[in-house]
Amino acid sequence: MADFNVVKGFLNIVLKTDIYAGFLKSEWNNASFGQTSLGAGKKVMVEYSSPNTNKPLHLGHVRNNLLGVSVANLYKAAGYEVVMANLVNDRGIHICKSMIAWQKFGNGETPESTGMKGDHLVGKYYVIFENALRDQTLPVIETAIAGNWTPEGDVAQTKYSAILGQLQKATEDKQIAKLKDDIKELVRNQSALMRETQQMLRDWEAGVPEVISLWKTMNAWVYSGFEKTYARMGVSFDQYYYESDTYKLGKDVVDEGLRNGVFYSKDDGSVWIDLREDGLDEKLVLRGDGTSVYITQDIGTADLKYQQHGVDQSIYVVGNEQDYHFKVLFLIMKKLGRPFASGMHHLSYGMVDLPSGKMKSREGTVVDADDLIQEMVNEAKAKTIELGKTEGLADEELSNLYESLGLSALKFFILKVDPRKRMLFNPQESIDFQGDTGPFVQYTYARIQSILRSASADASNASWQQGDINDQLQPLEIEAIQTLYRYSEEVNKACSESSPAVIAQYCIDLSRTFNRFYNECHIMREPDPIIKNTRLKLAHFTAHTLKHALNLLGIQVVERM
RNA sequence: GACCUCGUAGCUCAGCUGGAUAGAGCAACUGCCUUCUAAGCAGUAGGUCACAGGUUCGAAUCCUGUCGGGGUCGCCA
Numbered sequence: 001m002a003d004f005n006v007v008k009g010f011l012n013i014v015l016k017t018d019i020y021a022g023f024l025k026s027e028w029n030n031a032s033f034g035q036t037s038l039g040a041g042k043k044v045m046v047e048y049s050s051p052n053t054n055k056p057l058h059l060g061h062v063r064n065n066l067l068g069v070s071v072a073n074l075y076k077a078a079g080y081e082v083v084m085a086n087l088v089n090d091r092g093i094h095i096c097k098s099m100i101a102w103q104k105f106g107n108g109e110t111p112e113s114t115g116m117k118g119d120h121l122v123g124k125y126y127v128i129f130e131n132a133l134r135d136q137t138l139p140v141i142e143t144a145i146a147g148n149w150t151p152e153g154d155v156a157q158t159k160y161s162a163i164l165g166q167l168q169k170a171t172e173d174k175q176i177a178k179l180k181d182d183i184k185e186l187v188r189n190q191s192a193l194m195r196e197t198q199q200m201l202r203d204w205e206a207g208v209p210e211v212i213s214l215w216k217t218m219n220a221w222v223y224s225g226f227e228k229t230y231a232r233m234g235v236s237f238d239q240y241y242y243e244s245d246t247y248k249l250g251k252d253v254v255d256e257g258l259r260n261g262v263f264y265s266k267d268d269g270s271v272w273i274d275l276r277e278d279g280l281d282e283k284l285v286l287r288g289d290g291t292s293v294y295i296t297q298d299i300g301t302a303d304l305k306y307q308q309h310g311v312d313q314s315i316y317v318v319g320n321e322q323d324y325h326f327k328v329l330f331l332i333m334k335k336l337g338r339p340f341a342s343g344m345h346h347l348s349y350g351m352v353d354l355p356s357g358k359m360k361s362r363e364g365t366v367v368d369a370d371d372l373i374q375e376m377v378n379e380a381k382a383k384t385i386e387l388g389k390t391e392g393l394a395d396e397e398l399s400n401l402y403e404s405l406g407l408s409a410l411k412f413f414i415l416k417v418d419p420r421k422r423m424l425f426n427p428q429e430s431i432d433f434q435g436d437t438g439p440f441v442q443y444t445y446a447r448i449q450s451i452l453r454s455a456s457a458d459a460s461n462a463s464w465q466q467g468d469i470n471d472q473l474q475p476l477e478i479e480a481i482q483t484l485y486r487y488s489e490e491v492n493k494a495c496s497e498s499s500p501a502v503i504a505q506y507c508i509d510l511s512r513t514f515n516r517f518y519n520e521c522h523i524m525r526e527p528d529p530i531i532k533n534t535r536l537k538l539a540h541f542t543a544h545t546l547k548h549a550l551n552l553l554g555i556q557v558v559e560r561m
Numbered sequence: 562g563a564c565c566u567c568g569u570a571g572c573u574c575a576g577c578u579g580g581a582u583a584g585a586g587c588a589a590c591u592g593c594c595u596u597c598u599a600a601g602c603a604g605u606a607g608g609u610c611a612c613a614g615g616u617u618c619g620a621a622u623c624c625u626g627u628c629g630g631g632g633u634c635g636c637c638a
Binding site: 007010052089092093094243268270279280281284286287288289291293294297319320321322323324325327348350351353383384387389405413416417418420421422423424426429432433434435436437439440442443444446447450451454455501505508509512515516518519520522523524525539560561 | 564565566567572573574575576580581585586587593596597598599600601602603630631632633634635636637638
């Protein structure tokens, strides 16, 4: 301790600078700096992405994927063994919509014949389906809302009358809109197009060969498209699950729960769990006809994951509109006495809003992931050319640079906000490369690399890695070292909170601290060799840490920019 | 209607396991490139931390209520 003082009841202690020098000396070249042992010996599964195979990925999926990759990286850095899983939603009515539309209007189009990315082609037919359905039902919906519609079937008739009754009494705009939507849904479900689609789903479940074959073909198109997007974003998986397999799971667990008295059946044969004592509601786990619901397969899949991988923790990266579902799922697993239940965690992230409002795929107001990435890369290129920083780089190096910068801007923009919070995506701001951005952090790294290159190019500095560390440090040097010192804690914090935002904020802190030091203290021009060597080590240490931190966010560094 | 969640500078966000004058970036305005990359740095201006109570020596932070945004309450996934 060098000094202390008391201000307003606070005891301030000033540490001697050799403490910092000692830390710098022992850690500056530690290749595993940032690696912690928080989760040593533990295994965690991170399930993320979970796309539907009827349309291309959009901005919402981008947030999901970036979070998934980054959280997996955080767990690895904290010493966990990690399994990255993708549960692909490859079956259901939404898939059949694309299939029906392609059959009707596709004229045999393929990704090859059109030059379109497979997921975009299938998505195109999903939109065509929705448009056709809208055109077909629009007039009927109007008469139905007016009360002049006759649905087919007693069930629909009863439901329609009930809604009409409520509609007459309703006063609030919101409630009226909701009831009109209900009517819309009824009409849509009775349209010829939807009946055809529902029939196709039944045929799929019955295994009708032509349907299965078309399904396989179109899904393959989608997968090849997804693969390109994943590769570009740096997304990968160790384990794939397909709902066409897992939707059958869970029924035996329902039997088990019935035997244990965790579940109970009603007169119609449907199976339920009563969660009212836990502040929730009664929840259906199996239909009266013995078929599964969403949660049935999630129960089965949870068991499957544990049997296959024996994980201690299981992270579900899923949007916050499913908060209730996961609360129920985790509670069920706990009541079933599963040992892994306490390790289940829902990483519930907020929706991404656009300045124009909400994204709706049915209405086509979505930001396509591929378009978005391309725009960011184009902007990176324009900016680099504008700044005249293309000199001395080959074409291939340049295109790698643009790719890296564009993706860095996108990833950082999305990951720097707390995952739990809803975020606004403003295209103009996201494309900014100044201030709290990915390229700003990359720039700091590239600057340091430039210094280190000239240090090793200069024969008189060849031994900078051996020399002593100066004990008498400047305030800005101390600040930089203090920031570096916090890094391991930040990694642990980010991991235990499943929040890459902690690391993103840290990247900004460290970059800003270093840049201030860089501006005030010269490195290569410093005459005292010991001070110079100390600063080179500090720069090297900073660069290494920035690289580690950026990699946690799934962002690559560039050596020059 | 019930439950969950968010509300901090014009805008986008930090800070939230209670502690010192509430921090950044963008936008606006001033400076700094014949010296290691100006995608940088320094500075000015901008906030009754939605509102009202409560707990506390002390509240942006914890509790209650009100208002406002979003979400969920399907034998959809």
